[in-house]
Amino acid sequence: MSGKVAVVTGAARGLGRAFTEALLKRGDKVCFCDVDVQQGKQTENELKKNFGDDNVQFLPCDVRKDEEFKDFFNRVIQKYNTVDIMVNNAGIMNENQWRTTIDINLTAVIHGSLLAMNHMKNKSTGGGLIVNVSSLAGVMPVSFCPAYTASKHGVIAFSRSWALHPELKKNRIKITCLCPSFADTDIIKGTDDKVHGPKLARMVMKQYGLMVTDRVTEAFLRVLDDADNNGKAMMVTPKIMDYHTFHDPKL
Ligand SMILES: NC(=O)c1ccc[n+]([C@@H]2O[C@H](COP(=O)([O-])OP(=O)(O)OC[C@H]3O[C@@H](n4cnc5c(N)ncnc54)[C@H](O)[C@@H]3O)[C@@H](O)[C@H]2O)c1
Numbered sequence: 001m002s003g004k005v006a007v008v009t010g011a012a013r014g015l016g017r018a019f020t021e022a023l024l025k026r027g028d029k030v031c032f033c034d035v036d037v038q039q040g041k042q043t044e045n046e047l048k049k050n051f052g053d054d055n056v057q058f059l060p061c062d063v064r065k066d067e068e069f070k071d072f073f074n075r076v077i078q079k080y081n082t083v084d085i086m087v088n089n090a091g092i093m094n095e096n097q098w099r100t101t102i103d104i105n106l107t108a109v110i111h112g113s114l115l116a117m118n119h120m121k122n123k124s125t126g127g128g129l130i131v132n133v134s135s136l137a138g139v140m141p142v143s144f145c146p147a148y149t150a151s152k153h154g155v156i157a158f159s160r161s162w163a164l165h166p167e168l169k170k171n172r173i174k175i176t177c178l179c180p181s182f183a184d185t186d187i188i189k190g191t192d193d194k195v196h197g198p199k200l201a202r203m204v205m206k207q208y209g210l211m212v213t214d215r216v217t218e219a220f221l222r223v224l225d226d227a228d229n230n231g232k233a234m235m236v237t238p239k240i241m242d243y244h245t246f247h248d249p250k251l
């Protein structure tokens, strides 16, 4: 039994919900948020039935809204006294709404990470883990969704940069990324008007294959259990489950 307190953003459905369930199965307590209040409440009811009323809590929050996000994070601390694991998962894919894509996929991940770091460095027990959900599109170019790809590269650059910082090491805070290829959730559905070249997108997705969410959860748990995960980016595709090798220039 792990017994930690975790926060997961955008967990009313999809990968966020799968990560929440995996954490609950380990014996963690989870507070999750989503902008979709109806789906969030339904998921909360289902999870409470399986894992107990006190172990899981849904709170509505649009991570784009700074005050709402701050308030959500503070309410988690009020309820569970601490946060040990922060999973910045909420994300969208829409090239026609590229500013919103950057706001949710990158700016809010930065905000969520900073909220978690501030709390984790001040708490008496110290330490914590931040898991930022990037994408395989965070380590390679993807022609049909350049803004999404930029947001996911940004998540990795931000996380790897903080991971090097001595202050994080001193406070035993680790920051790591998860980089799935295509998984069977709503984000990959009905995207024809959201990408540059829907035919190409479908072709690439067919080539790569679609993962069940359980496979991504397996990679998520592997990262959680790995003491040496700081500053790393775990790729997960139908064939690969391994950290990406970065070729940083040697100066
Ligand atoms: N499914 C894939 O193929 C895949 C691959 C790589 C990375 N990812 C990433 O995984 C993460 C989860 O995506 P998913 O596949 O579960 O998609 P999804 O669409 O099923 O779930 C995303 C969730 O985020 C929520 N959300 C969106 N905007 C929000 C906001 N402003 N505030 C709070 N919540 C918000 C949605 O309501 C939804 O519940 C995303 O960051 C996505 O980019 C997904």
Ligand SMILES: CC[C@@H](O)/C=C/C=C\C[C@@H](O)/C=C/C=C/C=C\[C@@H](O)CCCC(=O)O
Residues within 6 Å of the ligand: 093, 134, 135, 136, 137, 140, 141, 142, 143, 144, 180, 181, 182, 183, 187, 188, 191, 195, 201, 202, 204, 205
């Ligand atoms: C049809 C799917 C698409 O519209 C939605 C995708 C949403 C999320 C998945 C994303 O995170 C994963 C992307 C992975 C890309 C992997 C491979 C590319 O490098 C291949 C690019 C080839 C090309 O663009 O020519």
